Amino acid sequence: MKNIVKLAVVASAAALCLVACAKKEQPKTDPTVENAPIEAAPVQQAAPNADSLAAEQARLEAERLAAERARLEAERARLEALINQIMSEDVYFDFDRSELTEKAKELLAQVGELLIKEERFTITIEGHTDARGTEDYNFTLGAKRAMKVKEFLAAYGIDGKRMESVSYGKEAPKVEGVTEEAYSQNRRANFRVNIKE
Amino acid sequence: MIFLKNKTNFMNSMMVRMVAFALAVALLPAASYATIDTIAVDVGISVFKTMPIGVVPFTENKSIDWIEEKPHQIVTRDAELSGRFDVVASDKFNLPLFSKAHAKHYVTGKVTPVGKMLKVECFLYVAQTKDLLLGETYTVEQKDLRRAMHQFFDQVIFRLWGERGVASTKLAYVSKIDGVKQVVISDYDGFHRSQITRDTTISMMPVWMKGNAGLYYVNFKTHRPKLYSKMFGGSEKSVFPQLDQTYSPAVNPKTGELLFSSTVDGKTDLYIGNPATGKAKKFAYLKSNQTSPAWSPYASEVMFTSDRGGGPQIFVMGKDGSDLRRVTFMGRYNERASWSPEGDRIAYTSMDNGHMNIYTCALDGSDIVQLTNNAGNNEHPTWSPDGKLIAFASNRSGSYQIYIMRKDGSNVTRITNSGENTSPTWSFFYDDIKQQKKEGE
Numbered sequence: 001m002k003n004i005v006k007l008a009v010v011a012s013a014a015a016l017c018l019v020a021c022a023k024k025e026q027p028k029t030d031p032t033v034e035n036a037p038i039e040a041a042p043v044q045q046a047a048p049n050a051d052s053l054a055a056e057q058a059r060l061e062a063e064r065l066a067a068e069r070a071r072l073e074a075e076r077a078r079l080e081a082l083i084n085q086i087m088s089e090d091v092y093f094d095f096d097r098s099e100l101t102e103k104a105k106e107l108l109a110q111v112g113e114l115l116i117k118e119e120r121f122t123i124t125i126e127g128h129t130d131a132r133g134t135e136d137y138n139f140t141l142g143a144k145r146a147m148k149v150k151e152f153l154a155a156y157g158i159d160g161k162r163m164e165s166v167s168y169g170k171e172a173p174k175v176e177g178v179t180e181e182a183y184s185q186n187r188r189a190n191f192r193v194n195i196k197e
Numbered sequence: 198m199i200f201l202k203n204k205t206n207f208m209n210s211m212m213v214r215m216v217a218f219a220l221a222v223a224l225l226p227a228a229s230y231a232t233i234d235t236i237a238v239d240v241g242i243s244v245f246k247t248m249p250i251g252v253v254p255f256t257e258n259k260s261i262d263w264i265e266e267k268p269h270q271i272v273t274r275d276a277e278l279s280g281r282f283d284v285v286a287s288d289k290f291n292l293p294l295f296s297k298a299h300a301k302h303y304v305t306g307k308v309t310p311v312g313k314m315l316k317v318e319c320f321l322y323v324a325q326t327k328d329l330l331l332g333e334t335y336t337v338e339q340k341d342l343r344r345a346m347h348q349f350f351d352q353v354i355f356r357l358w359g360e361r362g363v364a365s366t367k368l369a370y371v372s373k374i375d376g377v378k379q380v381v382i383s384d385y386d387g388f389h390r391s392q393i394t395r396d397t398t399i400s401m402m403p404v405w406m407k408g409n410a411g412l413y414y415v416n417f418k419t420h421r422p423k424l425y426s427k428m429f430g431g432s433e434k435s436v437f438p439q440l441d442q443t444y445s446p447a448v449n450p451k452t453g454e455l456l457f458s459s460t461v462d463g464k465t466d467l468y469i470g471n472p473a474t475g476k477a478k479k480f481a482y483l484k485s486n487q488t489s490p491a492w493s494p495y496a497s498e499v500m501f502t503s504d505r506g507g508g509p510q511i512f513v514m515g516k517d518g519s520d521l522r523r524v525t526f527m528g529r530y531n532e533r534a535s536w537s538p539e540g541d542r543i544a545y546t547s548m549d550n551g552h553m554n555i556y557t558c559a560l561d562g563s564d565i566v567q568l569t570n571n572a573g574n575n576e577h578p579t580w581s582p583d584g585k586l587i588a589f590a591s592n593r594s595g596s597y598q599i600y601i602m603r604k605d606g607s608n609v610t611r612i613t614n615s616g617e618n619t620s621p622t623w624s625f626f627y628d629d630i631k632q633q634k635k636e637g638e
Contacts, residue, residue, distance in 0.1 A: 096508055096530070124420075132551055134532045134576060135401060135620065136445045136458070136489040137502060137509045139422060140465040143442070144486070147463020165463055166421050167442060171378075171399050 082118060083193040086111055090174070090188045091149055095130070098144035100152060108149060111191070112156035122162040124192040125149045129170045130183035142167030149189045162196075248357065249283045250276060251295045251303025251324060255317070258309040265339050268317055271346040272304055275364045278386060278610060280585035280603040281354060295324040302330065304353060314338055319349040321356060331356045343388055361626050363581045368588055369393070369403035369412055370599055370613075370621040378619075380414045385581070385588075385623070387599070387612030393427060404446045405624045407453035413446045413472070424457060426472055437470050437477045447490040450625070456480060456490040456499065467501060481518050489533045493540060500524065500534040500543060511545055513560070524562040531556075533577065537584045537604070544568075544578035544587055544604075555589055557604065568606030579623045580604075588612075590619040 089111055091104040100108070115121055127146030129138040146165035154160050175185040254269045266274075276282040285298040295303060306319040314336050321331035331352055335345035347364035354362030363385055372381045374392065380403040383390040394400040398417040405412060411428035413436060424436040424443040437443055442460040449456065455477075459468050465486040470477025481487065485505030492499060500513045508529045514521040525531035530548035537543065542557045553574040558565045569575035572593035579588050581601075588601050597617045602609040 133530065133548060133553070134489065134509075134546060137504075137532045139442075139444055139458070139460065140486045140488050140504065143460040143463045143465055150463065167460060168417075169422070171401070171417070 079118070079195070082114055083121070083195075086114055086121075086123070086191050086193050090190045091145075092184065093145055093187045093189075095183070095187065096133075096141065098141065098148050100148055105152065108152050109156065112153050112158060115153065115158050115162070116156075120196050122194045122196050123164070124194070125163060125165045125189055126172075126192065127165065127167045127189050128172060128174070128186055130186040131170050131173060131178065132183065133170070135169055135171075138169035139167050142169045145187075145189045247281060247283045249285050249298045249300040250353075250357075251285045251287055251291075251298075251300040252276065253287055253290055253303055253305035255306040255308050255319075258307065261308060261310055261315070263339075265342055268306055268308060268319070268342065268346055269304070271343050272350055274386065275347060275350040277608070278586070278601060279350075279354065279362060279364065280608065281358060281362075290327075292324060300324060302357060311336060315342060317342065317345060319346070321353050343386075344384070347384070347386075361583055363583050363586065363623075363626075365627040366582060367409070367624040367627070368579075368599065368612075368621045369405060369624070370590075371401050371403065371619045372613075373617040380412060381618075382412070382624075383612075385601070385612075387614075393429075394433075402444055402446060402620060404448055404622050407448055407450065407625065409624045409627060413448070413455060415444045415446075424455075436472050437468070437475065439475075440468060440477060443468075445488045445490065447492055449492055449496045450494065451496040456492065458488040458490070467499075481514070483521075491534045491536050491543070493536050494538050495540070500536060502532050502534070511543070511562075524560070525558070526562060527565060535578055535580055537580050538582055539584040542604075544580065546576045546578065555587070555606075566606070568602065568604075575600075577620050579621050581623050582626045588621040588623055590621060 089107050091107060092101070093099075093104070094101070115123070125146045127142035127144070127149075129141050129145075133141075143165070146167055150160070150163050150165050153163060170186070173182070173186040174188065175182040252269050252273050254267065273284050273286065276284045283298075285295060285300040285303075287294055287303075290303070290305070295301075301324055302321060303324055304319070304321050306317060308318075309316040315338070316334065316336045319333045319335070320329060322329055333349050333352055335342075335349070337345045344365075350364040351362040354360065354364070366385045367382050368385055369380060369382045371378050372392075373379075377397060378399045378401050379392055379396070380394045380400045381390055381392050393403070393412060394414065394416065396416060396418060400414055400416045403412045403414040406426070406428075411426060411431065413424060413426050415422050416425050417423075422442050422444045423438070424446055425433050426436050427433045436455070437457075437459075440459040440461075443457055445458040447456045448454075453472070454469055455472055456467060456469050458465050465488055466483070467480040467487045467490055468477045469480040480490075480499075483503065483505070485503040487501050487503050489502040490499055491501070496516065498513055498515055500511055502509045503512050504510075509532045510526075511524040511531050511534045512521060513524050524534070524543070525545070525547075528547050528549055532546050532548075534543045534545045537557075542559060544555060544557045546553050547556050548554075553576040554570060555568045555575050555578045556565055557568060568578075568587070569589075569591070573591055575589055575591045575593070577590050580586070581588070585604060586601055587604055588599060590597050591600050592598075594611070597619045598611055599613045599618045599621050600609055600611050
């Protein structure tokens with residue numbers, strides 16, 4: 001249990017970092033991938049001219065390690081991107097309601113697909129309400145919202161053991177303010193993603 | 198079976214009434230003749246009769262460098278807040294003025310500096326005869342004068358009303374400190390504030406332990422709402438850690454047991470537990486979600502909020518789960534009932550047009566009275582232990598602050614001024630032992 005909590009923290013931290021880095025890095029990586037084969041070709045042709053076989057092997061080994069590193073890096077980036085995507089997929093609700101809207105269901109289907117593909121992911125579903133109403137009732141309302149999301153994902157085929165739900169009531173608004181605009185952003189369920197080893 | 202139960206309830210309520218009557222009779226001889234004027238005070242919620250009382254500045258034996266409010270100023274504020282008195286202020290004893298205003302009594306005193314301390318002699322006189330009804334002497338530092346005067350004022354209330362006053366009680370509430378909600382307590386008038394929780398995560402929903410020895414509250418340090426207890430001067434303990442997402446605590450005024458909500462897999466139920474043993478069990482097996490429990494003054498019945506009609510509405514049932522009935526029918530959002538200590542009414546919060554307002558009604562939901570109107574959001578009503586006052590939180594000034602009003606909605610007084618303060622709960626009586634001694638006399 002403690003491990004999972006630790007992992008969750010790591011995953012959250014990594015994902016947070018990604019929010020900052022992802023946007024800058026992504027445009028750069030794409031051109032490099034395209035350029036790579038062109039540069040690699042002349043190097044390979046030059047290789048047979050070298051006299052030392054050992055040097056050749058070392059070079060290949062280094063290349064292999066670099067490729068492996070790049071692969072792991074890409075995998076990590078891919079998972080982080082996915083976690084980030086799931087964490088940014090907030091599901092919105094109507095006032096004092098916990099039923100899923102059509103839009104919410106579409107979005108949850110995408111999250112469901114991701115969870116089916118990535119079996120190591122476990123999620124915590126957080127239910128929230130807007131600032132109106134009592135603290136007490138809003139806890140129960142947030143809990144109902146989180147539960148509706150959990151039920152949908154369970155019906156989509158996600159094992160219940162991979163999902164945990166919690167209510168924050170009105171205590172953790174996404175947007176401060178007393179306008180309908182702010183309220184509608186805060187009536188939501190969102191996800192925290194953990195990776196199970 | 199049902200008949201039998203009803204009969205028992207009837208017998209119980211008869212017993213309660215008889216005890217109450219016996220108490221009233223027992224108190225009569227101890228109270229002054231003025232009590233006869235005030236015995237029929239609470240005939241209706243909108244008729245709030247008050248007793249005029251003269252207040253005369255205390256004489257000062259040497260010149261005193263006043264940093265805090267003077268004794269008669271503190272008495273005046275206590276009298277005005279109490280919901281029991283109209284203050285007739287006068288520079289000196291003035292019988293024509295007191296008579297005209299029907300002030301049959303007046304308060305004054307004498308202050309003498311003794312080194313760094315002040316010796317404060319406080320007197321309650323009969324205006325017509327100048328007979329001394331009550332005299333108390335306190336020797337205190339100036340910073341402790343306010344609390345000494347609160348004590349004196351509760352004695353005045355007991356002498357003139359035969360009831361305990363609330364000048365020595367306290368409030369617990371939630372205050373945003375450096376952006377984080379923390380639990381704080383203060384005297385009932387907002388003075389002597391002290392911070393109880395110092396967490397980086399949200400603390401909220403404070404309620405008083407029986408005997409005011411500490412508080413129960415909710416904290417989010419485990420990323421879930423969970424109940425904790427803290428004795429004043431002691432350390433924090435997790436309460437009922439075996440249950441998930443615990444909140445909305447209500448202390449049984451007779452036994453100290455805790456009634457609270459726990460949410461498991463999206464379903465919220467009421468649980469009852471003994472914080473001393475850590476044991477807790479489900480209180481009611483209902484299909485709906487239930488929260489915001491509130492005990493009746495004798496802990497025989499429980500009010501709570503259920504969403505079985507879709508939105509929140511207030512219901513009531515016996516402590517044994519019997520006799521469930523709905524209380525509120527007006528409007529779509531009625532929440533957080535709080536049972537008056539006199540037992541006859543409940544205060545609750547209702548939402549209309551997106552605004553929260555405080556109402557009271559009879560136990561069967563009839564005789565609804567709206568106490569706040571057209572002044573931002575007003576929520577989280579909590580009764581003073583004598584049932585005369587209601588404290589609540591309102592954002593009428595722009596930010597959320599704590600206010601006190603009389604139970605008919607009049608005389609609204611703000612008692613916090615800075616930051617953001619919400620969710621007040623009133624302590625139990627503070628002077629039980631002292632008052633019991635008096636009652637035994």
